Amino acid sequence: KRPPGRGKGGGGGESIYGRTFADEWENGMVRHTKAGLLSMANSGPDSGGSQFFITTMKxxxxxxxxxxxxxxxxxxxxxxxxxxxxxxxxxxxxxxxVADCGLAGKKGN
Structure with missing residues (x-):
């Protein structure tokens, strides 16, 4: 269930980890090198939630x-x-x- 006043109009909502969770960036992770990447939004250290964005350029x-x-x-x-x-x-x-989304399987599976 969506929290009142949240999750609509860019307000976010609760993730599977709770309201916020710790940063996950480590060296060697995928970089923002092209359009079409999905990336977690945050407002500072350890503020990850359920919001994300899609890049439209490098x-x-x-x-x-x-x-x-x-x-x-x-x-x-x-x-x-x-x-x-x-x-x-x-x-x-x-x-x-966003009306529908999902997880794509690896090729060959």
Whole structure:
């Protein structure tokens, strides 16, 4: 169940680890080298939660601050269309919702 007033409009929500969890960045982790990477949002040390973002270009300045945990495997055109809906402050002019997502299996499985 979503906490009241949370989890909608960028407000986040509770992760499987609780309200927040410790940073997971270590040397050798995936870097923000291309568009289509899924990365954890946070507001400082040990503040990870359930919010994430998808890169739309190379964003190396995020390395060491945000942890990459996945990538878009299909539908990058949709990500770019969503990106174009943002105004100068980055806020979309229209409501946007993720209707479905999932975990892709490794090739050969």
């Amino acid at each position: 964003t190396g300045w995020l390395d060491g601050k945000h942890v990459v945990f996945g990538q878009v495997v299909k539908g990058m055109d949709v990500v770019q269309k969503v990106n174009e809906l943002g105004n100068m402050n980055g806020k979309p002019d229209k409501p946007i919702a």
